[in-house]
Amino acid sequence: MEAAKNSVVLFHYTVTEQGSSEAIDTSRERGEPLAVLLGHGGLIPGVERALEGRKAGDRFEVTIAPGDAYGERRDDATQRVPKKFFRDADRLRPGMQTVLQTTDGQQRVVTVSKVGMSVIDVDMNHPLAGKSLNFDLEVVEVREASEEERAHGHVHGPGGHHH
Numbered sequence: 178m179e180a181a182k183n184s185v186v187l188f189h190y191t192v193t194e195q196g197s198s199e200a201i202d203t204s205r206e207r208g209e210p211l212a213v214l215l216g217h218g219g220l221i222p223g224v225e226r227a228l229e230g231r232k233a234g235d236r237f238e239v240t241i242a243p244g245d246a247y248g249e250r251r252d253d254a255t256q257r258v259p260k261k262f263f264r265d266a267d268r269l270r271p272g273m274q275t276v277l278q279t280t281d282g283q284q285r286v287v288t289v290s291k292v293g294m295s296v297i298d299v300d301m302n303h304p305l306a307g308k309s310l311n312f313d314l315e316v317v318e319v320r321e322a323s324e325e326e327r328a329h330g331h332v333h334g335p336g337g338h339h340h
């Protein structure tokens with residue numbers, strides 16, 4: 178079957194920055210493909226669109242502009258955050274990435290720009306913001322989502338949630 182909104186797609190991916198051959202992230206090292214319920218915001222928009230209409234066995238590459246990936250870089254995105262909001266404040270150094278819990282309960286990857294006595298300055302831009310990304314994608318399986326998966330908005334079982 179062809180991948181569409183509300184189908185479950187299991188796929189392997191390797192991401193590189195456009196013009197580079199070094200993998201930023203790949204599912205192939207982990208061995209297990211990523212499982213995603215299409216149409217529920219689990220993927221960046223460019224990858225979601227690239228998977229639509231594909232079938233098991235399809236392997237292809239797409240280049241995705243920042244607007245369909247992690248967004249454009251903003252120059253005014255530095256914020257000063259009290260150390261208590263970091264789980265790992267003591268080990269953070271400039272240039273390191275960490276995860277910050279935002280007030281609406283979301284997790285956000287940020288980059289440390291300066292470490293003070295009681296506060297840390299972080300760059301709120303996603304590390305991949307402003308970058309065009311190349312995805313090497315290989316569809317392993319496409320299947321219908323169960324009613325429960327559609328209700329939860331995510332995949333259950335291998336590569337997905339276990340609960």
Ligand code: ZN
Binds near residue numbers: 326331332340
């Ligand atoms: Zn669930």
